[in-house]
Amino acid sequence: MQKFKLYTRFERFWHWTQMALVMLLILTGFEIHGNFSLFGFENSVRLHNSSAWAFMGLAVVSILFMLFSHQYVNFIPTTKKLKEQIQYYTLGIFRKDPHPTKKSLYNKLNPLQRLIYAGLLILIFPVQIITGLVYMYYHYPQNPLDAAGLKSAAVTHTIGAFMVVAFILVHMYMTTTGHSVSSNIKAMITGFEKEEEEHKAETKPNA
Numbered sequence: 215m216q217k218f219k220l221y222t223r224f225e226r227f228w229h230w231t232q233m234a235l236v237m238l239l240i241l242t243g244f245e246i247h248g249n250f251s252l253f254g255f256e257n258s259v260r261l262h263n264s265s266a267w268a269f270m271g272l273a274v275v276s277i278l279f280m281l282f283s284h285q286y287v288n289f290i291p292t293t294k295k296l297k298e299q300i301q302y303y304t305l306g307i308f309r310k311d312p313h314p315t316k317k318s319l320y321n322k323l324n325p326l327q328r329l330i331y332a333g334l335l336i337l338i339f340p341v342q343i344i345t346g347l348v349y350m351y352y353h354y355p356q357n358p359l360d361a362a363g364l365k366s367a368a369v370t371h372t373i374g375a376f377m378v379v380a381f382i383l384v385h386m387y388m389t390t391t392g393h394s395v396s397s398n399i400k401a402m403i404t405g406f407e408k409e410e411e412e413h414k415a416e417t418k419p420n421a
């Protein structure tokens with residue numbers, strides 16, 4: 215096994231900052247929803263709003279980074295080897311079969327992860343941002359939206375929040391399916407991944 219650089223410093227910063235912000239959004243969001251008491255309702259509202267702005271700022275910076283560094287190719291959904299990947303997660307993994315797809319600088323996510331991430335990036339995050347902004351700027355009574363509009367935004371935002379939680383649970387399980395239980399997490403901390411010789415070097419794709 216050789217080590218090779220998989221995640222740049224910025225990607226690691228982006229990943230862990232986003233994780234911290236999403237955790238904060240979940241904790242404060244569900245406190246606002248009335249599920250438990252942790253920071254106090256008013257503090258939770260303030261924290262939720264400021265972490266939401268930080269989250270949106272980080273999203274803008276990271277989208278620019280992904281575009282300019284060509285790393286956006288990692289997120290383009292593909293059906294190539296999708297069947298093999300599903301078979302791996304449902305059967306192969308328990309027989310200790312080799313991973314059907316190999317990680318590299320421009321292939322960080324397997325086809326199943328690409329589909330799930332695309333759903334998250336295209337559907338869930340924009341939904342949370344749009345409904346969150348509606349929530350933020352709804353000022354009764356001088357508002358173009360009526361109360362029914364606000365209610366739909368709140369319900370959609372809460373459904374989105376449950377989907378984000380579901381994603382995180384699946385994501386956490388997936389982090390344990392690398393070469394060892396902790397290898398994927400270590401790679402996201404150090405930037406380096408262990409891999410077979412043939413996959414360590416890679417040039418930019420033509421895409």
Ligand code: HEM
Nearest residue numbers: 239240243244246247259266342343346347349350368375
């Ligand atoms: C991605 C993660 C996010 C999660 C998990 C999340 C979760 C939640 C939850 C569960 C609630 C309570 C909803 C209710 O009971 O009606 C809430 C409220 C709210 N969320 Fe989010 N949210 C997220 C992102 C955002 C974003 C990006 C924004 C802003 C653009 C935002 C703005 C708000 C606002 C303004 C409220 C109402 C709080 C208040 O009373 O001021 N949220 N959120």
